[in-house]
Amino acid sequence: MNIESMLNKIRKQLHEASYKLTPQREATVLVLLENEKDHLSAEEIYMLVKQKSPEIGLATVYRTLEMLTDLKVVDKLSFNDGLARYDLRKEGAKHFHHHLLCLECGSIEEVEEDLLLDVEEIVEQRYLFLVKDHRLTFHGVCNACQQKLKNNQNAQ
Amino acid sequence: MNIESMLNKIRKQLHEASYKLTPQREATVLVLLENEKDHLSAEEIYMLVKQKSPEIGLATVYRTLEMLTDLKVVDKLSFNDGLARYDLRKEGAKHFHHHLLCLECGSIEEVEEDLLLDVEEIVEQRYLFLVKDHRLTFHGVCNACQQKLKNNQNAQ
DNA sequence: GATTAATTTGTAATCATTATAAATTAATTA
DNA sequence: TAATTAATTTATAATGATTACAAATTAATC
Numbered sequence: 001m002n003i004e005s006m007l008n009k010i011r012k013q014l015h016e017a018s019y020k021l022t023p024q025r026e027a028t029v030l031v032l033l034e035n036e037k038d039h040l041s042a043e044e045i046y047m048l049v050k051q052k053s054p055e056i057g058l059a060t061v062y063r064t065l066e067m068l069t070d071l072k073v074v075d076k077l078s079f080n081d082g083l084a085r086y087d088l089r090k091e092g093a094k095h096f097h098h099h100l101l102c103l104e105c106g107s108i109e110e111v112e113e114d115l116l117l118d119v120e121e122i123v124e125q126r127y128l129f130l131v132k133d134h135r136l137t138f139h140g141v142c143n144a145c146q147q148k149l150k151n152n153q154n155a156q
Numbered sequence: 157m158n159i160e161s162m163l164n165k166i167r168k169q170l171h172e173a174s175y176k177l178t179p180q181r182e183a184t185v186l187v188l189l190e191n192e193k194d195h196l197s198a199e200e201i202y203m204l205v206k207q208k209s210p211e212i213g214l215a216t217v218y219r220t221l222e223m224l225t226d227l228k229v230v231d232k233l234s235f236n237d238g239l240a241r242y243d244l245r246k247e248g249a250k251h252f253h254h255h256l257l258c259l260e261c262g263s264i265e266e267v268e269e270d271l272l273l274d275v276e277e278i279v280e281q282r283y284l285f286l287v288k289d290h291r292l293t294f295h296g297v298c299n300a301c302q303q304k305l306k307n308n309q310n311a312q
Numbered sequence: 313g314a315t316t317a318a319t320t321t322g323t324a325a326t327c328a329t330t331a332t333a334a335a336t337t338a339a340t341t342a
Numbered sequence: 343t344a345a346t347t348a349a350t351t352t353a354t355a356a357t358g359a360t361t362a363c364a365a366a367t368t369a370a371t372c
Contacts, residue, residue, distance in 0.1 A: 022369070059321075060319080100283060102285075123267070123271070127256060133294070137290065140286045142286075212352090
């Protein structure tokens with residue numbers, strides 16, 4: 001799906017939720033759609049939008065991200081580093097993607113496939129909890145860092 | 157396992173990591189062990205410790221929690237509400253427990269059993285990522301809120 | 313095009329957390 | 343047991359992310 005049609009779809013969502021379609025909001029959404037990187041902070045997104053629309057304010061970016069979170073266009077993530085990050089929810093995805101957080105280098109890799117369908121069923125049945133969504137992050141060592149660590153061991 | 161023996165075990169861990177065993181640290185650990193509630197914030201823990209040891213400072217509680225996180229005595233959690241929460245890691249548990257976060261009432265229930273052993277294996281094999289730990293939170297509607305919602309519907 | 317309520321801007325305020333400097337103290341050693 | 347020393351604590355200031363505010367602007371509607 002191309003960017004223009006995704007933008008149109010989000011425009012429609014805004015309209016249906018009776019949000020106004022302002023240039024600032026469009027610019028922010030466009031940055032999110034065009035940027036291939038995920039889990040950017042509000043500040044980082046602000047910087048990117050500012051390149052195209054220098055007059056935009058940081059508070060507007062925060063408000064827009066909050067609105068997009070409500071609309072489930074983006075997912076707001078909190079790791080343990082004290083600032084929120086935002087991921088564009090993938091086309092048609094019911095859930096967030098999962099994350100692989102490397103404890104060595106801090107990199108964050110994404111897992112697109114939903115690995116939790118069975119687990120959700122267990123939770124619903126065993127805990128009588130109606131699951132709407134989930135967040136799953138694995139903490140560990142990414143492949144690159146595993147190699148590095150191995151090389152360091154050999155070098156000693 | 158009783159509180160005294162758990163406290164002793166933690167004392168030993170502190171000693172082995174060459175942390176000093178101060179009354180403030182003991183008091184904080186004791187509050188965590190005695191309190192049946194989990195996912196308390198630093199501020200809440202501070203209030204509880206202050207009842208027993210009124211002279212303790214907030215910064216000390218923060219530092220102690222950081223130390224206990226490093227020692228994996230507690231797990232630091234970040235939901236999307238802008239303040240960290242701390243869970244005592246259960247005796248012998250390799251992993252965190254999972255959380256069920258109710259979108260209606262905000263309650264947080266715990267799931268002790270590890271539901272992700274298979275999933276971890278998939279991640280290790282398919283993504284060549286060495287899994288050390290994980291964090292899993294389900295977002296949805298708890299049983300109590302499901303009942304309430306149902307009653308409200310009937311009432312209308 | 314006029315109206316109106318929503319939105320934006322820049323900035324101040326807030327809140328959680330961390331840093332600092334001086335005073336205290338746990339652990340070690342004589 | 344007392345002296346030593348580096349770690350720790352305290353109160354408070356500083357920081358950084360996020361939110362609130364008031365005045366100015368503007369998108370959507372009629």
